[in-house]
Amino acid sequence: MTNLIDIKGVTHAYKTPKGLLPVLSNLNLSVPEGEFAAVVGPSGCGKSTLTRLVAGLMKPDQGEVWLHGKLVKSPRKTVGMAFQNPVLLEWRSILDNVILPLEIVAPSMPRAQKVARAEELLALVGLSGFETKRPSELSGGMRQRASLCRSIVHKPDVLIMDEPFGALDAFTREDLWQTMHDLRTKEPFTAVLITHDLRESVYLGDQVFVLSGRPATTQYVLDVQYPGQDRQRKLDGLYTPECSEMLATLREQIKIAQGRHPDAAGH
């Protein structure tokens, strides 16, 4: 089976005034095409560095990042990104915010086609009728929905998400999890989701990667066997014994990850 994302033996350190700060150490992570990888780990363990590496925004000191069988050396147009902060542009309408990546990736595409594509996605996430609104007129959950639309409008191979639901309240978050599944059914993509929420990782992920404390390495990989396994996972599934067992395993692994560097947050 070919992997769409292959991270092989990546090691990276940041230069700080106090010397080198190693964040990733011999990290391996593979995601087959169309699969959804959730990455969990203790705070400050280098998860965001991982997203920047996959996006080609930086190069690792050692090791290789492969996308689609090609070595990643610089940013490529086939990546979509979403962050905890929706980073919508206040001076643009919701529609024009979603169109933004198309202006970079497909500048020659006729405007009508861009609009049609954006409207289609906005409808998928339940934002029909909000196209002309400004971001400031929308709620936090709606802004994050628009941000998700923007991250996949150019049909990227890989969607990289860095805690996209972290700032939302619990119910809005669950709504967005379901939206995420709907999007995946209609717009197949390979995804890497960085998260702090173990339930989120189990509900959304096909595989859950647990990273160790800093410097992070792949400590544990969980193959998610979601109850009633099919594309449309049900939220109720999270409250079954199978899920409880997976969550307990992950919880245990996080404890081990934290234990390795009890003062990891103190840096």
Next chain:
Amino acid sequence: MQTFQKIAVPFIAILIFIALWEFLVWANNWPDYVMASPSDLPAAYSKFWELFLIGSWQTLWRTVAGLALAVLFGTLLGMIMGFSRIARDGLYPILVGFNAIPKATLVPVLALLFIGQHNFNTVLMAFLISFFPIAVSVGIGLSTLEPEYRDILRSLGASRFTIFRKIALPKTLPEFFGALKVSVTLAFIGTNLVEIISPHGRGLGALFLSGQTNSNYPLMFAVLIALAVLGIILYYFVVLLERIFAGWAERPQQ
């Protein structure tokens, strides 16, 4: 109703200000060489209306020219400081130091550097006094851009220029206009400094000076009011531009 209120409130405020001024002069029984009253002014305007028109025009165009230079140079300097840490560290002390110098002391320097170039000197002074806020605000606006904003475009392979044009520039506009409003009033001060201090000046500043030499006190106050009116006009012109180009930054009123 709202538009009426928007025009009526400032208008009434000005009327109250004039009435208070008139009352203070009357109550203290000040002669016009201490403080002219508003009722002295119409006579000054009607007597010298031609000089006022010419002087206002000269002051206005030189101020606007200086301001235009300040916008160009200030934006450029702000971009350099916003994008380069080294430039920021190197330029800030010089800029702050330069801004702390009383600009009146530069008038003789400029007069000797560019002898007889009155228009040029005036525009230059308006520029020198007003570029600082623009450079600082553009610099801060660009250097505080959250990295995520850059990353959403950079991850798609967008060039630095595209990122600047599509994100950094529009995002900095509200700060830019805030600074421009400060710069408008500063530029007037620069223009008038040269007009008043340098011999054979032109513009409203020179008219003020001739009022002084002829002990025509109402004329001097009339010049000050004319300057204030020009300042208000130019300020609201900037507000208009801000509405057009950065109106999105205004929160809708509840």
